[in-house]
Amino acid sequence: MTSPVWHPFTQHALAGAMPRVDRSDGAWLETEHGRLLDAISSWWVITHGHRHPKIVEAIKAQADKLDQVIFAGFTHQPAEDLARGLIAIAPARLAHVFYSDSGSTSVEVALKMALGFWRNQDKPRSRIIALEHAYHGDTVGTMSAGARGVFNAAYEPLLFDVARLPFPEGRGCDTLAALEELAKGAAALIVEPLVLGAGGMRLYSAELLCKMKALCERHGTLFIADEVMTGFGRTGTLFACEQAGITPDILCLAKGLTGGSLPLAATLCTPEIFQAHYSPDRSRTFFHSSSFTANPIACAAAVANLQIWCEEPVRERVAALGAMQEERLAQFRGDTRFENVRRLGTIAALDLKVPDPGYLAGLGPELTAFFHARGVLLRPLGNTIYVMPPYCVTAAELDLVYDAVAAAAVGFGGM
Numbered sequence: 282m283t284s285p286v287w288h289p290f291t292q293h294a295l296a297g298a299m300p301r302v303d304r305s306d307g308a309w310l311e312t313e314h315g316r317l318l319d320a321i322s323s324w325w326v327i328t329h330g331h332r333h334p335k336i337v338e339a340i341k342a343q344a345d346k347l348d349q350v351i352f353a354g355f356t357h358q359p360a361e362d363l364a365r366g367l368i369a370i371a372p373a374r375l376a377h378v379f380y381s382d383s384g385s386t387s388v389e390v391a392l393k394m395a396l397g398f399w400r401n402q403d404k405p406r407s408r409i410i411a412l413e414h415a416y417h418g419d420t421v422g423t424m425s426a427g428a429r430g431v432f433n434a435a436y437e438p439l440l441f442d443v444a445r446l447p448f449p450e451g452r453g454c455d456t457l458a459a460l461e462e463l464a465k466g467a468a469a470l471i472v473e474p475l476v477l478g479a480g481g482m483r484l485y486s487a488e489l490l491c492k493m494k495a496l497c498e499r500h501g502t503l504f505i506a507d508e509v510m511t512g513f514g515r516t517g518t519l520f521a522c523e524q525a526g527i528t529p530d531i532l533c534l535a536k537g538l539t540g541g542s543l544p545l546a547a548t549l550c551t552p553e554i555f556q557a558h559y560s561p562d563r564s565r566t567f568f569h570s571s572s573f574t575a576n577p578i579a580c581a582a583a584v585a586n587l588q589i590w591c592e593e594p595v596r597e598r599v600a601a602l603g604a605m606q607e608e609r610l611a612q613f614r615g616d617t618r619f620e621n622v623r624r625l626g627t628i629a630a631l632d633l634k635v636p637d638p639g640y641l642a643g644l645g646p647e648l649t650a651f652f653h654a655r656g657v658l659l660r661p662l663g664n665t666i667y668v669m670p671p672y673c674v675t676a677a678e679l680d681l682v683y684d685a686v687a688a689a690a691v692g693f694g695g696m
């Protein structure tokens with residue numbers, strides 16, 4: 282009955298036994314207790330669907346040839362192919378690809394690149410600017426850049442100071458005014474473009490993103506786009522930055538990079554950032570590595586993912602999913618039990634109105650259990666219910682999800 286496994290973001294004193302997941306297929310998970318519709322893409326990583334045949338095939342083929350190999354002093358074809366493939370589809374001017382193994386490490390790499398950029402030019406700048414409610418990962422550096430709260434209160438003494446922009450409301454004048462104040466002399470601004478994921482699926486406009494980028498340019502402040510969640514179609518375009526027509530100086534990718542099949546991350550940067558580290562002086566080396574940097578099997582899975590984007594009508598699927606989400610959200614748009622009904626690309630979210638904030642802490646897990654009992658994997662952020670399924674989800678499957686959301690409003694809403 283008792284397991285030695287310590288699960289992530291889990292209070293074991295309150296959580297029951299974890300259902301064992303045995304198989305996955307398309308939008309479905311098969312657990313020991315029955316099937317679950319994976320309406321959050323297994324924590325935002327699965328894009329096309331579980332076990333896409335071309336990705337599975339690429340993983341098998343690569344595993345037969347080359348497994349892990351040291352990446353300092355060596356290279357391999359999957360890493361080379363993937364880097365060229367990413368440069369070809371990423372916003373213009375991104376020219377170099379640094380591999381790591383998770384979203385958090387891709388952001389750590391980005392922050393280190395930014396500081397190295399300034400230090401190597403003997404113009405040391407170290408201030409990082411970030412958005413209120415941001416989430417950039419769970420390592421000490423990325424927690425520092427992220428919002429402070431119950432999740433990192435215990436580690437606060439170790440976190441470094443970050444200048445914070447108010448989350449954009451309306452036209453975002455306060456945000457821009459704060460950025461104008463802080464950008465001068467800052468090393469970098471880091472943002473989740475268009476949607477703050479773990480911060481509650483909060484949306485802001487492409488216009489504002491564009492203005493923030495312009496302001497950074499004016500002050501020479503580097504612009505880091507954390508597209509760990511938004512990348513690979515989530516927001517309706519391949520990358521969220523496209524909607525603002527901007528190229529960040531540094532771009533972080535992870536979750537959907539391998540279609541969600543294997544852990545892999547990439548931090549892309551402009552020639553200027555690379556050049557600042559390019560020198561006969563060894564002290565200007567970019568000093569970062571993780572053991573599994575550019576794992577060949579993960580890179581092969583990512584190359585297969587890029588091929589799927591080329592060969593299959595993924596953009597059409599993403600657009601169709603967005604339209605289906607919009608149709609189903611319509612029923613909640615005048616419903617007084619909900620507020621902030623919103624959508625961006627394939628991501629739909631709505632807040633269940635619960636006047637007693639003291640109740641909020643326990644609401645998320647209660648809702649999660651309610652949805653599980655109805656065969657749907659949803660994991661609300663407090664009272665924010667969001668639906669972020671893999672792109673293979675069908676209209677009938679999406680109906681199951683929204684029937685469950687409607688039922689939750691009856692069970693939990695208006696309390």
Ligand SMILES: *Cc1c(COP(=O)(O)O)cnc(C)c1O
Pocket residue numbers: 383384385386388416417418419473478479507508509510511535536
């Ligand atoms: C998930 C996420 C991360 C962290 O990625 P991990 O792979 O979990 O380390 C960083 N930034 C954003 C925006 C994310 O959504």
